[in-house]
Amino acid sequence: MDTLHTPWDFNVGTQQFVAHDHSQSLRYQFDCLNEIGMGGPLRGPCLWVMPDGKEVQIHANCGGPPVWQQQGNYVAISIWKFSWLTSWTTQIGVLEPASKQLILFKKSFKALxxxxxxxxxxxxxxxxxxxxxxxxxxxxxxxxxxIIQL
Incomplete structure (x- = not known):
């Protein structure tokens, strides 16, 4: 089993980015990743690589690393959000591949x-x-x- 990376250090070379059945994966655009603040967690565009090979951007401000559901092909990912009142916070997003939807949950966190x-x-x-x-x-x-339709 691969060691889980952190929001400060993650790369595509781990199994965390691939669904358990290997039919799909996530791919970050590493050349577009930025720190939230100096020394802060990374954020940037993340693409969902569908079973047919087509790539769809999940969101422009994804954190990482993602976690795939053990029983199926859902994947949870942190989504960074900016507010003038609270600065950067993160929320949980769940990609539902069957419906091609990203569900964003309301609760905010500091860094997931x-x-x-x-x-x-x-x-x-x-x-x-x-x-x-x-x-x-x-x-x-x-x-x-x-809910965002992809």
Whole structure:
């Protein structure tokens, strides 16, 4: 099993970017990645490589690394969002390949390090460097902010 990378250090050379059935994957545009702030987590465009090889941009401000659901082909990814009131925050997005939708959940976090996606539960750490908090995010009861058709 590959070692999970962090929001500060992730690359496409790991299995985290490939679905468990190897039919699809995610690909970051590494030449477009930027730090949120000096020394901060990375963000940038992430592409979904569909089973037919076609690539579709998931979002322009994706964090990483992603986590694929253990039972299926859903994938959770952090999405960075800017507000003049709170600066940069991140929220959880779940890509549903069958419907070609990205579901963005309303709850905001400081900096996400997603580690596992099992059933409806996404686990990881919020703010892994400064005052870390364990993350247990249940997508079945979480409030959806919006759904983006890809």
């Amino acid at each position: 390090h997603l580690k596992q996606f099992d059933g409806c539960l996404i686990t990881g750490v919020d703010s892994p460097i400064y005052l870390p908090e364990a993350l247990q995010f249940d997508t079945s009861v979480a409030t959806i902010e919006r």
